[in-house]
Amino acid sequence: MADIDAAASPRENTRFKDKKGETVISVSGLTPSAARYSRLFDVLVVAAVVTIFAGAIHLHVMLTVGDWDMYVDWKDRQYWPLVMPVSMIMFPAALQAIFWVNFRLPIGATVGATVLLIATWIGRYANWWIWTGFPFTEGVPSQALAGALLMDMTLIVLRNSLFTSIIGGFAFGFVFWPSNYSALAPFYLPVEHQGMVASLADMIGYTFPRSNMPEYLRIIERGTLRTFGSSVSWVSAAFAGFICIFMHQLWWRLGLFASQATFLKNSDVVKSFMGIKSSVAS
Amino acid sequence: MLLKLIKFAAVCVAFIAGVSHAAAHGERAQEPYLRTRTVQFYDVHFSKTDVKVNERFELTGKFRLMQDWPDAVTPPDIVFVSSISPGPTIARIETYLNGEPARQSFARLELGRDYEFRMVLEGRTPGSSHIHPSISIKGSGPLVGPGQWVNISGEAHSFAFPIKTMTGLQIEDLQTFGLVHAVGWHLAWLAVAAAWLSFWLARPLILPRWLVLQKGREDLLISLRDTGAGIIVSAIVLVMVFGGYVRASAEYPYNVPLQSGLNRVAPLPASPAYAEIKIISATYDVPGRSMRLATQITNKGSEPLSIGELTTANIRFLNQSLPVAMANVDPSYPTDLIARTGLKLSSDTPINPGETREVRVEATDAVWELERLVSFLTDVDSKFGGLLLLYAPNGERVIAEMGGPIVPVFTELE
Incomplete structure (x- = not known):
C-alpha cells in the first residue's frame, strides 16, 4: 500500500477516457502501467467470479431446492415461491456484501443471479437434453434476476445493509412469484386427461417419465394455507419476502466474514518446512 | 515427459472407448427381501416389443402385495404405478390401476390382495430400451417388475406429442410448447442485468476502487447519477415484474394449479383360498x-x-x-x-x-x-x-x- 502510494502521481490514463474514470485512477495512485495491469486483473477477476460462482451457486441451489427448480411440474403455487427465493438469496447477498463493502460496486446480487441463470441453462442443455434426452419444457428453470436487480438498486439508493435487507431482501422474495409466473404461465393451461383435470406442467412430468421420481414425491400444496382462496401464491410470496429479510442480513455478514484477509504467523516448524528457516533447531 | 503424456492420452482414449451404454437400472441391486416379500408381479404382458417412434404399445399385468410384508419396508400406504426406462425413451400416455386412472398416486393398498395395472406407452427415442413395470411405494422406493427389451425404431426428431387444452388451444408438441415464451423472458431479464453490469464494469474496477475507498473518497465511486440510474432500473424492473404478471394473467385466465392428491381404489375380488x-x-x-x-x-x-x-x-x-x-x-x-x-x-x-x-x-x-x-x-x-x-x-x-x-x-x- 505504501509503495503504491509512493508511486502515485496524477498522470493521464490511457484506458479510461471519461473524466470520472481518470479521476478514480488518479486518486487511486496507480501509475499508467499499473492501471493497465489492474484492468487485466479486472478481467481475471471477472472470469474467476463468473466460473467459480456460477458453479458454486448452481450447486448450492441444486442441493437445497433442486427439484423445485429442475422440473416444471414441481413449480407449485405454494412452496415454489417460498423455498426458491429463500435459497437463491444466499450467495447473491454474500456477493453483494463483498462487492459493496470492498469496492462500492452495487452489482453483487445481479452478478450472483446472472451467473446462476446462465449455469442453470447450461446444465439443462447438457444434462437434461443432450445426456438424458428430457424435453426442455420439463426442465424450464426459474430466475431470480428481478429480485437481485431490485436488491442492488435498493443498496445503491439507501447505501445501508440493514435497509437493503428490509426492503431489498423483502423485494427479492416477494417478486420471485410474479416475475417467474410471466415466463411460466403457459405451463399452467388446463387439459383433460383420463377424465381428470391436469395442468400442462403435470402432463409434461407425467408423459416423460423420470423412473425414480414417483408422483407422490412432489410437494404440492401440503398444509392448510387455503384461507386466502386462490391467492395462495401471494401469501407465499409475502412470507418468502419476510424470510428473505433475515436471510439477506445473515448472508451479508457471512459474505463479509468470508472476504476478510487474515494472516497467521508461521511457526518455526512451518518455516522450516517451507525452507524459510534451515531447521527447527537453528 | 512426452512419453508420460502419450501414456496418459492412451489411458484416456481406452477409458472413453470402453464406456458402454447403460442398459439396466440396477434392479438386481435391490435386496432380495424387497423383491421376494413385497410385490409379486404376474401375468405381465408387453403387447409389442418392436415399435416405431410415436407408436403405442401396452404393458399390462397384475401384482400381489405379500401378506408377510417385511418390517423394514414401509407399507403400501401411498403408491404410484409407473414404468421404468433408461430415461424418457418412451412416453407415458395413460396408466390404470384396476381400471382407475393412475396419473396420481393411490392411498392405502391392501396387503394380501391383488391389483391389475395397464399402461399405454409410446416409443420416443430410437434404440433398445429395457422397460419395467414398477410400483413405487412412499418410504420404500420403486419395486420393479420383470423388464423386457423394447426396440424402438425410427427418427428421434420425428417424435411429437400433440395435445389440446381445455381452452381449445391445439398444441403441436408438448416437448417445445411455451419454451420460446419462457426463454424470451429469461433473455429479457439477462439483458437488463447485462446493461446494469456493463454500466459498472466499464469503469475502473477492482484495484482502483479498493484503493480509492481506502483513501476515503467514496464520493468518487458512487455519484448522484449512479443513484438516479438505480432508480430508473428499479422502475424498469417493477414494470416488467408486475406488467408481465398482469399481462400473463390476462392472456391465460383459466390456468389451474398443479394437480395433486391421492386416489383410492379397491383391490381385485379375492380369489377363494382353495x-x-x-x-x-x-x-x-x-x-x-x-x-x-x-x-x-x-x-x-x-x-x-x-x-x-x-x-x-x-x-x-x-x-x-x-x-x-x-x-x-x-x-x-x-x-x-x-x-x-x-x-x-x-x-x-x-x-x-x-x-x-x-x-x-x-x-x-x-x-x-x-x-x-x-x-x-x-x-x-x-x-x-x-x-x-x-x-x-x-x-x-x-x-x-x-x-x-x-x-x-x-x-x-x-
Whole structure:
C-alpha cells in the first residue's frame, strides 16, 4: 500500500477516457502501467467470479431446492415461491456484501443471479437434453434476476445493509412469484386427461417419465394455507419476502466474514518446512 | 515427459472407448427381501416389443402385495404405478390401476390382495430400451417388475406429442410448447442485468476502487447519477415484474394449479383360498444354487390341484410336465427370468379336494445367482416369499402365497 502510494502521481490514463474514470485512477495512485495491469486483473477477476460462482451457486441451489427448480411440474403455487427465493438469496447477498463493502460496486446480487441463470441453462442443455434426452419444457428453470436487480438498486439508493435487507431482501422474495409466473404461465393451461383435470406442467412430468421420481414425491400444496382462496401464491410470496429479510442480513455478514484477509504467523516448524528457516533447531 | 503424456492420452482414449451404454437400472441391486416379500408381479404382458417412434404399445399385468410384508419396508400406504426406462425413451400416455386412472398416486393398498395395472406407452427415442413395470411405494422406493427389451425404431426428431387444452388451444408438441415464451423472458431479464453490469464494469474496477475507498473518497465511486440510474432500473424492473404478471394473467385466465392428491381404489375380488400352504422347512443350497422347500399343501377346493409354478422376484420356476402351466407363459415374458431347469416336485400327482400332502419343492437354477438373490442369506431376518400357482383340471388357476424362514446350507445336501 505504501509503495503504491509512493508511486502515485496524477498522470493521464490511457484506458479510461471519461473524466470520472481518470479521476478514480488518479486518486487511486496507480501509475499508467499499473492501471493497465489492474484492468487485466479486472478481467481475471471477472472470469474467476463468473466460473467459480456460477458453479458454486448452481450447486448450492441444486442441493437445497433442486427439484423445485429442475422440473416444471414441481413449480407449485405454494412452496415454489417460498423455498426458491429463500435459497437463491444466499450467495447473491454474500456477493453483494463483498462487492459493496470492498469496492462500492452495487452489482453483487445481479452478478450472483446472472451467473446462476446462465449455469442453470447450461446444465439443462447438457444434462437434461443432450445426456438424458428430457424435453426442455420439463426442465424450464426459474430466475431470480428481478429480485437481485431490485436488491442492488435498493443498496445503491439507501447505501445501508440493514435497509437493503428490509426492503431489498423483502423485494427479492416477494417478486420471485410474479416475475417467474410471466415466463411460466403457459405451463399452467388446463387439459383433460383420463377424465381428470391436469395442468400442462403435470402432463409434461407425467408423459416423460423420470423412473425414480414417483408422483407422490412432489410437494404440492401440503398444509392448510387455503384461507386466502386462490391467492395462495401471494401469501407465499409475502412470507418468502419476510424470510428473505433475515436471510439477506445473515448472508451479508457471512459474505463479509468470508472476504476478510487474515494472516497467521508461521511457526518455526512451518518455516522450516517451507525452507524459510534451515531447521527447527537453528 | 512426452512419453508420460502419450501414456496418459492412451489411458484416456481406452477409458472413453470402453464406456458402454447403460442398459439396466440396477434392479438386481435391490435386496432380495424387497423383491421376494413385497410385490409379486404376474401375468405381465408387453403387447409389442418392436415399435416405431410415436407408436403405442401396452404393458399390462397384475401384482400381489405379500401378506408377510417385511418390517423394514414401509407399507403400501401411498403408491404410484409407473414404468421404468433408461430415461424418457418412451412416453407415458395413460396408466390404470384396476381400471382407475393412475396419473396420481393411490392411498392405502391392501396387503394380501391383488391389483391389475395397464399402461399405454409410446416409443420416443430410437434404440433398445429395457422397460419395467414398477410400483413405487412412499418410504420404500420403486419395486420393479420383470423388464423386457423394447426396440424402438425410427427418427428421434420425428417424435411429437400433440395435445389440446381445455381452452381449445391445439398444441403441436408438448416437448417445445411455451419454451420460446419462457426463454424470451429469461433473455429479457439477462439483458437488463447485462446493461446494469456493463454500466459498472466499464469503469475502473477492482484495484482502483479498493484503493480509492481506502483513501476515503467514496464520493468518487458512487455519484448522484449512479443513484438516479438505480432508480430508473428499479422502475424498469417493477414494470416488467408486475406488467408481465398482469399481462400473463390476462392472456391465460383459466390456468389451474398443479394437480395433486391421492386416489383410492379397491383391490381385485379375492380369489377363494382353495389352497393352503405351510412351509415345514426351507433351505438354500449355496453351492448347488437350489432352493428346497418342504411344504404341506391342503386343497380346500372342490377340484384336484396340480402344482404348476413357483414365482418370486419375477423369476418363474415352471413345472414343465404340466401343459397348462407351460401354456400360462406369455411369449413376451423375458426369457432370462424363466428358470431353464424348471420346478422339481417330490409328488407330481394332483392333490385331491380335502387332501393334505407333504410335497418337496426344488427350484434349482443359476438364475438365483444371476439375479443376485442369494444375498438374502445376509438379511437380518433371513426369510423368503413367493407365489405358488396351482391348476385345476379345467384350467382354473389358484394363486397361493407362501413364505417363511430360510436356512442357508453351505455344503452339498444329501
